[in-house]
Amino acid sequence: MAVFQFNLIFSTLFYSVIFLKISVGVDTLFPNQTIVVGQTLISRSQIFELGFFSGTRYLGIWYKSTPDVIVWVANRENPITNTRKVFLTIAENGTLAITSGGRIIWSAELFEPASNPVLQLLDNGNLNRKSPSEESFIWQSFDYPTDTWLPGMKMAYDTDSGRHKYITSWRNPNDPSPGYFTLRIENLGLPEMVIWRGKTKRFRTGKWNGLYFSGGPPFPNSVFKPDVVIKEEMMISMSEIFDSSVLVRLTLETSGTLRRYTMSARRDKWNPVYANPLDPCDEYGKCGPNGICRIDKPVICECLRGFAPKFQKDWDRQDWSGGCARIKPLNCENGDGFLEVKGVKHPDMLQ
Structure with missing residues (x-):
């Protein structure tokens, strides 16, 4: 099946090259153009630009006025190594592919054939493929984000379709291949956003309280005005x-x-607005179980009342990951009860 699909794509592209047209539209690529x-390609309002970058090794989208800020990379896992005869083309049946020296480097998923589709770069940074007679997209880059979350792009946790959309960091500033960190929606208990390093949590927003995430500022606000879809408590x-008058990005x-x-x-x-984690206390599990982090203290980790460091020697070396343990067993009949702790995220009780 894979061999048949490759032959189909290659054959389509071969005949596309035969009827190659040299001119390229400002924001649109038509069938058989390359x-x-x-x-x-440049979006209509001159906001985004699509082309080859990094010595022709990658195809990507960047801001036209700040071309060093790349927001999307097509072939981030397959860099072009042979720079001879490199081009991007869209065929009459909708096949979109990068070829190099006659070999396919990357192709967009083709779920169903389309009649004379066009490829268009929109002002919100979305590269989409659609038929001229249809309003909906056959394919769009917003469904395959890299390291940047743009207005108009959905972060998704869709159990019905089985498709989740999340962003993944670059490997390093010069290598756009998938890096060590991801930002995802997590629906274990109440929803929250989590930054992962592999399988280890690095940061969490705090649980969704119906209006905003408990560990962050209320929104909508002047900085962030999200549209949230909740279904069956997920x-x-x-x-x-997207607002073209105010350009923002989350990287x-x-x-x-x-x-x-x-x-x-x-x-x-670009002006930085905020960052997460905000400080060492914002990092996930900084002080371990039953510990609390106070950024204004010389030693930022301490134990909750009634607890003591589980591994004192580690704490003396400022390794707080082991957390704290009860000094004596809990006894509610002798007055033990609940203690209010302000200014913290709700504990992450689920594993």
């Missing part, structure tokens, strides 16, 4: 409405820090 190294998706950096940026009024630089 983009080669040095050519780009967060299905979260997105942000999961190679360090595992999630950082939000806003573009300056002159659209010549």
Whole structure:
């Protein structure tokens, strides 16, 4: 089946090249047209640009005014090693592929054939493939995010379709291949957003309380105005409405820090707005079980009342991961009860 699909794609692209047209639309690629190294698509309002970058090794989308900020990479797992005859093309049946030296480097999933589809780069940064007579997209880059969450793009936890959409950091600032960190929606108990390093949690927003995440500022606010879909007590998706007058992005950096940026009024630089984790106390499990982190203290970790370090020698070396243990067994009949603790996230009780 895989061999048949490859032959079908290759045959389609071969005949596309025979009828190759040299001109490329400003924001649209028509059937049998190609983009080669040095050519780009530019969105209608000159916000985004698509083309080859990093010495022609990758096809990506970037901000036209700040081309060093790449927001999407098509072939992040398959860099182009042979830079001879590199091009992106869309065939009459909708096949979208990057080829190099006659070999297919990357192709978009083709779930069903389409009649004379076009490829268009929108002002929100979404690259979409659709038939001229249809409003809905046959394929879109927003369904395959890389390290950047853009307004109009959905983070999704869709159990019905079995497809989850999340962002993954680059490997390093010069290598867009999938890195060590991911940002996902998690629906264990109440929903929350979690940054993972492999299978280890690095940061959590705190549980969703019906209005916002308990570990962050209330929203909508002047910085973040999300659209949240809840179904059967599960967060299905979260997105942000695109507004061309205010350009923003949320990037999961190679360090595992999630950082939000806003573009300056002159659209010549990016201003950082906030970051998560905010400080060492914002990192997941910094002080271990039954510990509490206070960033204003010389030693930031301490035990809750009635608890003591589980491994004192580790605590003396500022390794707090082992957490705290009860000093004496709990005895509710002798006055033990609940203690209010303010300014903290609800504990992560589920494994």
